[in-house]
Amino acid sequence: MPEIIEKISFYLDFPFVQYAIIVGVLVSLCSSLLGVTLVLKRYSYIGDGLSHVAFGALAIASVLKLTNNMLLILPVTIAVAILLLCTGKNARIKGDAAVAMVSVGALAIGYLLMNIFSTSANISGDVCTTLFGSTSILTLKAEEVYLCIVLSCIVIFCFVLFYNKIFTITFDENFARATGVNTTIFNLLIAVIVAVIIVLAMNLVGALLVSALVVFPALSAMRTFKSFFSVTIAAATISVICSLIGIVIAILAGTPVGSTIVAADIVAFGLFYLIGIARNGGN
Amino acid sequence: MTVVQKDFPASVEEIVLSAFQGKHRLLPFYGRAQRDRAMECMALTRTESLRKSCFRELSGGQKQRVLLARALCAAERLLLLDEPVTGLDPESSETMYRVIKDLHKKGMTIVMVTHDVDSALSDATRVMNFDQISVKGK
Helix, strand or coil, X not given: CHHHHHHHHHHXXXXXXXHHHHHHHHHHHHHHHHHHHHHHCCCCCHHHHHHHHHHHHHHHHHHCCCCCCHHHHHHXXXXXXXXXXXXHHHCCCCHHHHHHHHHHHHHHXXXXXXXXXXXXXXXXXXXXXXXXXXXXXXXXXXXXXXXHHHHHHHHHHHHHXXXXXXXXXXXXXXXXXXXXXCHHHHHHHHHHHHHHHHHHHXXXXXXXXXXXXXXXXXXXXXXXXXXXXXXXXXXXXXXXXXXXXXXXXXXXXXXXXXXXXXXXHHHHHHHHHHHHHHHCCXX | CCHHHHCCCCEHHHHHHHHHHHCCCCCCCCCHHHHHHHHHHHHHCCCHHHCCCEHHHCCHHHHHHHHXXXXXXXXXXXXXXXXXXXXXXXXXXXXXXXXXXXXXXXXXXXXXXXXXXXHHHHHXXXXXXXXXXXXXXX
């Protein structure tokens, strides 16, 4: 045991490890906050869809040889998020179908573009990194970390400020509208926040595993907790702890960061599932 | 009852308080006065003992009364109820009617659509029958 602690403190001296931990904690915190709302609204898969869109946008950005590809990825992802979350019940193509269509469509176009206009010698390596985030969290630059800190703070601030509004709209949108809440604005706000989180989270776990950060903490918390407030707090705590454990194990054991974090989330879900069963006496 | 509400983790208190969201646009949290009013509405609908309970684990009648408490927080003078006892067992609908009657005595105007004709006839001050548009007053 002392050896492990020594090893951890040795690694913690490296700035890239510190960056990874800061970004990991912030991103997992943000994604779990919105996760509860998304799971309840039956949009669990939006994380996947949007991250594929971000992947597509990334491909376009690298074809256009943009220096700062965030300038393209963020607006495109936000636009698609608004399109998916705000069209509501009147859309021709509904919720899950729209997400599925956008998701695979963007993935295919992205890979196609990367192949046709290849700029590097190792395309499949690049694609693999973006999809699974294998090492990118350990190669973050200082300015990326600052951007992540600023965006996460904005997301957390918005969430705290509009926590009760988000609850009201998620629980009963028609009632909220009837009592005078401007549901359009808040749905728009939720869509923008979700898009920002997904783009941030792609760095951490990669495009294919983003959904895990959104869905697992929320579902684990919903197994055992009964009020919206306690579920939100529990989801945030579970998510942050799992990410920390995941990053530490990944560094010590040399496993891919993204999939290790997701594995930690799965273990946590299993634990909370069992606790839930024990509490409800087998129901 | 929407699909979302079926597995929504929310306490009764959180749901009743959510009625105030339309009234204060900018304040992020609830004030003392609103908490007191919510308690009052829960007392009127006989749900105050369920305050900390989980909404999805309540019975049909209890859920209906919680939603009535929420409506009460948002409404001051008039409540429109669309078939408030449909799908409830006789005991729950009895409680529901007693609660509605109490509210009416306190000065709330109640407009109710129902298929439960007998109870409607015994409690209502006015009845509209949409079969052969007729109005009966007491």
